[in-house]
Amino acid sequence: MSHPEQRRGFLAKAFAVVCGGLATMVPVGAGLWAFLDPLRRSAGVAKFLPVAELAAIPDDGVPRQYPVITDRVDAWTGFAAEPVGAVYLRREKGATEVQALSATCPHAGCFVEMEPTGRCFRCPCHNSTFTLDGGIVAPSPSPRAMDALDCRVGKNGEVEVKWQKFRAGIAGKEVQG
Amino acid sequence: MSHDVDRTAAAQARKGIMGQLGDFLDDRTGYRALVHEALYERVPGGARWRYVWGSTLVFAFMTQVITGLFLWASYSASAQTAWESVYYIQHEMAGGWLLRGIHHFMAQAMVVLLALHLLQVVIDGAYRAPREVNFWLGLVLMLLVLGMALTGYLLPWDQKGYWATIVATNLAGIVPFVGPSLQQLVIGGPEYGHHTLTRFFALHAGFLPGALIVMLVVHLSLFRKHGLHAKQPITRPDAMFWPDQVLKDAVAMLAVMAVVLGVILMPALRAMLAGDAVVPGELGAELGAPADPSLPYAAARPEWYFLFLFQFLKVFEGWGATGEFFGAIVVPGLIMGVMFLMPILGNWKLGHRFNVAFTLAILAGVGLLTALALNEDYYALWVDKASLAEAEKIYDQTGGDPEKLAAALGNDSAKINAMEQQWKKLERVRHSQAFLEASRQAKADAARAIELAGRPEKIPPAGMLELVRQDPKSQGPRLFAQHCAGCHAHVDPLAANAEAVIAKSSAANLHGFGSAQWMRGLLDPAQVAGPAYFGNTAHKEGDMVNFVQNDLTDEAEWSKADIDAVVAAMAAEAGRAVPKELVGLVDKGRELVASTDRCGSCHTFRDNGTELGSAPDITGWGGREWLVGIIADPTHERFYGDNNDRMPSFGKATEGALPPLSGEQIGLLADWLRGDWYRPAGH
Structure with missing residues (x-):
């Protein structure tokens, strides 16, 4: 495997993790935001x-x-x-x-x-x-x-x-x- | 070639339609291999009964999932609907009692099975490599199950769940740094209410079981990966999981279910043997009175499997805040810490022995603390109270004062020590009696709430608590105890302790006030100046006592029939039942009461023209309106006016302040005194 291919591989992996992570963080974040509401009361x-x-x-x-x-x-x-x-x-x-x-x-x-x-x-x-x-x-x-x-x-x-x-x-x- | 095709076709034909369908599915899903892998696990040394515990736990959990989902279909988590929906499940839905009973008692069975499973894994050393991770998973599963037990206890929103949860969440509040925020998050705000329920329900039915299922899948697949930790030495041939071990597992599951059903149905069996009616709603899990933050609940206890933790907090008497922190956080945390380290400790030469000894010691400690807690609560049931009679007498004489005790026992230190020991015992009896009384009260409150919920009018939208708070039978005794019992007795004159209770009171005994029997006692020369009527009041030598003792005893003036007639008329005035034999006398009685030569010479009665001021107006005497009036203001000219003895005006407030009792409370008292409350048909 050549270097450019390795780099491309790494970028693809990193990008996949970031995209997937961001997508998942949205519902988790929205949920936690509401769940933590009692702390404001x-x-x-x-x-x-x-x-x-x-x-x-x-x-x-x-x-x-x-x-x-x-x-x-x-x-x-x-x-x-x-x-x-x-x-x-x-x-x-x-x-x-x-x-x-x-x-x-x-x-x-x-x-x-x-x-x-x-x-x-x-x-x-x-x-x-x-x-x-x-x-x-x-x-x-x-x-x-x-x-x-x-x-x-x-x-x-x-x-x-x-x-x-x-x-x-x-x-x-x-x-x- | 054609030969092969023929053979395949023949095989296909032999297989039939089901076999062909199976082939079709297997071709596309590979399910046969999965089933094979699930069922054809090798069991080294053959199937054994000792391997069933894990399977019974999975079964218990499945039972909880199934019954839980069906309960969920009928449960409503809010402060005005939780108790109400659980009441409906338990008492009105067909089979609801069974569904809830199984869920309730299987939860308890699960805790017992957990302890057995854990004990077996530790004793067999099944936590050793390569099974360490699976052991840790097991511990996490245990905590999740205990978490579900804790959160489930609150969901009916009854008194016991409510107060137990207050204690549990307050303990969460003492965790360093995050405690107060954690507590506020769990209870859903600064106060207990809707969001405490919705959160506990989400934990109980969502977060915790969700996590549990994920962990359980990993736990089981790791168990399969490592294989069964077989009992050594292996002396018998291996067997297959299916059907040998599955048969044993299934029998054990059935046995667990039989025990659970037995616990639910035992009271029904007993009732049937005694020839009593079986009320399905009373079988299975209890439902207490609806949660009321303003009502003390002295019978507050956690579920039995948490009693050891409850008792453990008492161990740290005198440690201050450190004690509670130790008892609720540090010690349980350390114990869990040691358990997590067991697989590592097990590598040490004596490690396994330590682990076994530690686990047994913990279980013994749990057993001991549970026994102590139970002994403390139920002590009065098994202690010989006769042996404490002497100690009780001396306690009452000396008022518990050590100096007076020393004097009473002639400064004999041996005797004083012995007596102090007896007093300690006496104190334990009294505390236990207080608990038993609180439990009895809790049962009565629960029964009354359930009775009210069953009214044809059903539960109002504001919820059950509102209904209980408006119920004279529930509120009357409390209001009376708080506001009236300082002077008035309220005891059936025929009760065993009546004489002593009445003697201690300083105003009339109001039991049956308004009834013919009460009026007959008032008009009895032997009773009118006694403690049950005017004996301990300023009216002891008043006009009424004088009248009853002198005029009424003059048979020329007052015949027995005349007195009977007055009794009948006054009971009718109060809206009470007039004894059958006196019914014909009511009109004559009214004439006597009104007559200005008789009662009417002092008392205003209807339109007899007697002026107010010399005696209470007895128009409508003992009726609701009359009672509300006298409780609100006995100093009103309609009642005692300036002759009022000591009775406060409960409904009168000085400007800007609250009256001691609200109009609603006075109404409740009046209704309760009159015995006017909801009774189910047929009672």
């Missing part, structure tokens, strides 16, 4: 949502669970005033401030519940236990205490909670999404 700016009335929260230091109701969008479906999760609110004797804790376990995201004894929180999945103010009870599988949510009391006594989700399974409290 974010949970949006966290809003303060009214969850209860100050006077209706017993001031006995025992946390109580309140549903969080807000408008929600799930891809193409829009929900108006839909329960999206829950928070625990806790008020000390005579206090005009309220502590708000997310009911989502910071370990793996299950729904933390109050022990029937009312003395602590416990996650039904991996037994992470928390004190009534959300502190970690060692030793615990959970890497951090329950997530406190920003909470404010309006002038008419409405308790508003900044509804946010935090990444599970890490030591720091990082907002998710």
Whole structure:
């Protein structure tokens, strides 16, 4: 085989690979482009949502669970005033401030519940236990205490909670999404 | 020459039409050689039962492809249709329960067969040269199968699949660097919803099985290239794959299918033996209540073959974030790493023994963790609870306080240690009981959702969750527990624990409120000041108690028939069933209730002219409108006015704030208290 023929052979091969590759890359690329769309989506700016009335929260230091109701969008479906999760609110004797804790376990995201004894929180999945103010009870599988949510009391006594989700399974409290 | 032609023609004639067609096709496709190659593989040392595992796995996968495609033909992946379409398959389509049951249990059989196949390959050393690549392919196939199991669990979009997926995807989120993006890609956005389902479905039915089929083709062709790894020493003559080994394989496949069918049909057999009706929709795979992100699901557990991973996360208590990273990522990653290295380790002098020991140790560890997980959840079922009665009593007395315990046991450290051990046991029992209760609740919720879905009106376009959220029977107990049970009891007075529950309450027992039986108790001098009525309230010494205890006991004024008549009239007012023997008394009762010499002297009733303010208006007492009114605002002059004891106005909001309960919630409570909810015909 002579040199020009070899060169022609190489060029033909290279050209074949490039053409075939480009042709295949088009559907793969289009697919990936759409598939990666969720990465552009974010949970949006966290809003303060009214969850209860100050006077209706017993001031006995025992946390109580309140549903969080807000408008929600799930891809193409829009929900108006839909329960999206829950928070625990806790008020000390005579206090005009309220502590708000997310009911989502910071370990793996299950729904933390109050022990029937009312003395602590416990996650039904991996037994992470928390004190009534959300502190970690060692030793615990959970890497951090329950997530406190920003909470404010309006002038008419409405308790508003900044509804946010935090990444599970890490030591720091990082907002998710 | 002509002789040859004659012979060919004669041969053609002998072959018949099928033979000629075969020749025609073979001439153009060469299919005979392919079939021959597929079937006439030499099996060194003859066919054996121990060679069937790989074939049963291929069979299990084919079963999943076939049943999966047919399920696909009826499944709809979206947050408002996934549960609904699976419900329809399971409970309404003829044979749907069987199709779904086979798919569900064959998936579990596949995991077991995988473990057996892997174990056999390692024990036989079949990963050694030249089969290393095929061993690696096998491991990849295993991961693909586990991936399909994981993604399939979510597809019915029921509570258990939803919460298990939250845990699984949160674990994906802790992978270093790419974790959060990976998590967001898999769940299709920042929140779980439609795109979580569409993605999981695409993975489950497209990407993963597609990859699996490609890998499986390579796996099988490499298996053929290298030949069967025969059991040594070979003592028997070789045999052919067809029919000797195929027969054994086919028998094993049938046995696997028989086990799967047995698991599906066993409850039907049991029901038939017990003489009960068999409901096909209840056979096979379970369907939980529809996924609800706002409803706690304390019975959240992965499928049994992932329980060891679930339990493994508990091992790292107190390790903080490192523990979860270790338990979910590092250790499983290392184990898979060692398995991938097995063909290389096997070259080392003790390598094979190490590989076998490692595999057995992993399987033993998996078994142990699974057993621990099950023991933790079901502990209360097999522990001797009587032996803990003493510990429970002391716990209640001391409130679990170590100092008080020391004092109670006279500072005897041996006794204190023993008691602390008992307390630990007690805690495990309580956790197990909580799980069992949550499982029971989950079953009840699922049964109710299925009952509602079967209404003649069918499921609304907004989906099943909407229907469950509007169902008084599902929502009533939760709303009551959250908003009312702090004061009110709701317990059947005939129940075993009724007395204790009622004694602890500080307001009336609302079980059967509005019924004749409830009214009879109110008008009973022995009960009216008891804890089930006004006993623990500010009205304990009020006018009503006084009236029942003094006026009603005066038979000259109130005959037994008069009281019966009032009971009948009030039950009728509440829209409740009036006992048969009292039906004739309703009109007389209404006259007594309205009369300004009788009940009407304090209570407004219809148009009796008694002014509001001294006692609640009992027009429509116990009916929906009346209940909604009193729950919304008991301080309204129509009800207790200024005499209201402690009951909050659940429907009243101060300006700018939300009322504690929405109008819809109050309606749900009222309907639930009245027992007014959908019941299927025949119940």
